[in-house]
Amino acid sequence: MPKIFVAEPHGFCFGVRKAVGFLEKIVDKYDSVFVLHEIVHNPFVVNYFKEKGVVFVEDVDSVPDGSVLVFSAHGVSPEVRTAAAQKNLVVFDATCPLVEVVHKKARDYYSKDFSIVYIGKKGHPETVGVLGEAPMTLVSSLDDVETLRINGDENKIVCLNQTTLSVYDTKDIVDFLKEKYPSIVVENGICRATQQRQDAVKTLAEVSDLVFVLGAENSSNSVQLANIARKYCNAAYLILDKSELKDEMLKDAEVIGVTSGASCPEFVLEEFVDHIKQKYFISKDS
Template sequence: MMTASVESVMLAEPRGFCAGVDRAIEIVERALAKFGAPVYVRHEIVHNTYVVNDLKAKGAVFIEDLADVPPGATLVFSAHGVSQAVRQEAQARGFSIFDATCPLVTKVHVEVGKLHRQGYEFLMIGHKGHPEVEGTMGQLSEGIHLVEDVADVARVQPRQTERLAVVTQTTLSVDDAAEILTAIKARFPQVREQKQQDICYATQNRQDAVKVLAPQVDVLVVVGSPTSSNSNRLRELAERLGTQAHMVDSPDDLQSAWFDGKQRVGLTAGASAPDILVQQVIERLKALGAVSVQRMPGVVETTRFPLPKGLK
């Protein structure tokens, strides 16, 4: 029996899908419609269980190793981007390739390539093992060093410091990245920063919305999968601001105990989480007593990215 005292739900604005995620999912769906199943996808197209299962049901096959893809098959690179080695292997194997890398990640890759040709080494702020980090660091065979925290900045040993540039995973905590960048600039004062930061507009906007929302609610629910970097950052941010926060992959993960004595519930979703899950969570919260659902005022996102040639 669920007992809780939820009265109202406040929806963060913006929340949920960003332009890069919309585009990546559409690329897989259009490839399936045009070429038929199966379409192979290297890595989860975006880090969301619901989205991946939905595409599996339509005929997408998710793989990590290109050896698992038959010759001549249609292959999609995930939104997180891939290393040069993966790109070259896919071409050598003769797949029909569609690249769903988010254009904002591609922008980082292009910058790395351009500055490398000018003799730069790189410090990359990011999380070890995340596919976006592996893809960006894999643009070069050497000369790119990962820093995950301020302590790493003190330890890192680039071969030279005259030409040193910093790049960032697009889905980090804006505040954490700023703190690490400050440490980098203190140790390497001549480091080259991006003119426009690498953390993407959608990550920034969703974090800004949580900063406004968290102080107004008793508990925050973040819809997102455990593997989703930007969703995890939203939960951490709320907790840092002193608001209890929980991340759910599906409405079934909600626990009524979270809402005991909590009248105002905040709700947001990571950039890879579909709105259908948000709506299902709202229904569960209504079953716990919520009578009103309010949308926060917030930034309206209008960014759209074009599809690759051959799928338009």
């Protein structure tokens, strides 16, 4: 009989748990609450708060003057903070503490006249927020490093990165940067929770025929988990929940691994595992 194994750790990280709990308290206190961007990248979490009356917006201009506005876990740029102040918004900040650390490092290194290289996903809210802290160059690939030109002192360059990237994917970029600029200072900003979940899915994938990662397609950490799983087992799928499971995905699989992204609620994983067990008679271990 096929078996299903669940990766440990999985699911909500500290930053997500903090942001969701923080927003819960704000919603309980205020009748009308706006959130800039999704509080975390998962539709189940977002819809839960929408049902409580929370309005999610993509820019400060969409928020009426004097309203309550919550910054998401991904952080915002100083420009956004200024715009909120100009509209007299009551601001609450749910930025992940580890993202705040990267913001501070960007400010500090810029004040010391360092050229800043930032490894991140273009357009991701976390990336947009950090890029707003100081002049810096975004790199997302080896090709970006190949064409990178530093105008300042090559002995004063620092590399920062998005917290939810995969250390496995960024290693080649970092190595190339070190080769090109031997004096570069590398500040590894990939958070511990992200790294732990990536290590866990790698270990799981190595002993599984296929791996399911539960999470949203716009969740960077969930995408990275799926990418890692694909490197170490025959097949891996990033799916939102049990409704996206298809019979052909499980064909010939004897050992099935399951994990969930850092913004995926635990009930989604539990329902998924129960669904497989009931429908396909698979035993569960962990």
